[in-house]
Amino acid sequence: MLSQTLYRLTADRDPGKDPKAARRFGTEFLSLSATKIADGLIDPKLVLAWLFSASGVPGYLTGALVPVREAGALLPQLALAEMARKLGFVTGDTMSPQARGFLDGAGRPCLEKPVAPAELRRLARAMLEKGGQAT
Numbered sequence: 001m002l003s004q005t006l007y008r009l010t011a012d013r014d015p016g017k018d019p020k021a022a023r024r025f026g027t028e029f030l031s032l033s034a035t036k037i038a039d040g041l042i043d044p045k046l047v048l049a050w051l052f053s054a055s056g057v058p059g060y061l062t063g064a065l066v067p068v069r070e071a072g073a074l075l076p077q078l079a080l081a082e083m084a085r086k087l088g089f090v091t092g093d094t095m096s097p098q099a100r101g102f103l104d105g106a107g108r109p110c111l112e113k114p115v116a117p118a119e120l121r122r123l124a125r126a127m128l129e130k131g132g133q134a135t
Helices: 002-010 019-041 044-055 059-063 065-085 097-105 117-131
Strands: none
Touching (some): 044 065
């Protein structure tokens, strides 16, 4: 049986010791393989190129799919950019000098615990004034 052969090739144990193990392995192997194939078949990189080709779209437009598709992946970042400008960090413990340097270099405000309420209010007020209106 195929599942026993695959199990023998990949496992350290003899399938005769646990006959159901080889069957479970075969089922899992086929399931994951089918999932990987299905993911590849519905991949936009493949489907869009195939649709363009089947529709008779010129090759240079098919080549333009890559930059358009990659630029589309950046659209959520543009939408979240304003929210990211209003992001501050409060640590759960002491902050390493490297982490502090990174946040300072990125222009992100941060507070180390323990945080006093007045200090937190001051940070929030400064962020709102710098970033515009709160949403």
